[in-house]
Amino acid sequence: MTDHTYTPPKVWQPSENGGQFANINRPTAGARFERELPQGEHAFQLYSLATPNGVKATVMFEELLEAGYADAEYDAWLINISESDQFSSGFTALNPNGKIPALLDRSGEREVRVFESGAILLHLAEKFGAFLPTDHTRAEVLSWLFWQVGSAPFIGGGFGHFYAYAPEKYRYPIDRYAMETKRLFDVADQRLAEGRYLGGDDYTIADIAAAPWMIPFTEGTIYNEAKNFLAIDEYENVARWAKEIAARPAFKRGRLVNKSWGEESEQLRERHSPADFAGKL
Missing domain, CATH: 1.20.1050.10 (Glutathione S-transferase Yfyf (Class Pi); Chain A, domain 2)
Known part of the structure; x- marks a missing residue:
């Protein structure tokens, strides 16, 4: 067995250790380059990728629409984390943590940013009064x-x-x-x-x-x-x-949104209307 013994130094310093995501990992936060985020016509602007955390948000939107909440229409924009899209000035202004998903809610009198997947689910559940009980449960x-x-x-x-x-x-x-x-x-x-x-x-x-x-x-x-x-x-x-x-139909749709890998029929890089799913399911 290889000896992987490691003695930590008194003060840690980052090193080039390889790995699939080594090129995007740094011990600092904030924007790395200037780029504004695109915006569409709907009240809700989602910036994400179809990782498990990203799928939470798109499934939530699709479930709301499936349940008849027409005001939950949204634009979903691809944030390719392998290409460091999450470190643009526009994205980090929306999410200082530099992680997907992030949501811009323009449905009220003033714009509201929501980041972290759990916060997005709770925000939307409370806004629409859906998928979150109000009783003892x-x-x-x-x-x-x-x-x-x-x-x-x-x-x-x-x-x-x-x-x-x-x-x-x-x-x-x-x-x-x-x-x-x-x-x-x-x-x-x-x-x-x-x-x-x-x-x-x-x-x-x-x-x-x-x-x-x-x-x-x-x-x-x-x-x-x-x-x-x-x-x-x-x-x-x-x-x-x-x-x-x-x-569930909404779950099937939500899994496709902001997916940029796999078979063409199983991905939808951006989503702006229900028509975008044509030929995908």
Whole structure:
């Protein structure tokens, strides 16, 4: 076994360590170049990419439209993180954290910026009065929403990075984050043994938040052989829930928006009207 022993220096300094996303990673924030963001005709302007966090926002918009909220029409603009689009002056003005998704809400008297996927879901749920209960179950839904928000870094930046993207394979971090990812699936599986959805009897923003992360594991479409490596099939209640949500028309549409890879029929780099889905589904 290769000796990967590392003694941290007294003061850390960044190094060129390779990896799939090494070219965009820096220990500083802020704009790296000047570029304004495009804007369309709708009240809501979304800037995103079809990663699990980005899919949360597009699914939410599509679910609102599916439910009859015509005022939820939106323009979705592609932010290609591999090309550092997220570090433009326009994007960092909308999201100082430089991460997708980010939303400009022009529906009120003044423009409002919303960044972080969980905040976007909560903002839209409250604005439209949808997918978030107002009775005693509200706290349960919000608890599961923030459970997902808090757990995503362990799955993505933790397990996903060290298992699929790191330039070298280290057993300790892979074991550490594999254990945590399986624990999180077990949390969800036990919860879904109690009811149809994470928040209770109704489909809510808790499910919209969790599904884009968990469904790809059940399908085997994320992080190479992660489905087999983590024995995802053993989480039968998650599988039942994932299959149901993946079949929703709005979820199918939301997964395509701001997707710029794969088969042409499975991607939609920008979305400006329902007509953009023609021939895609």
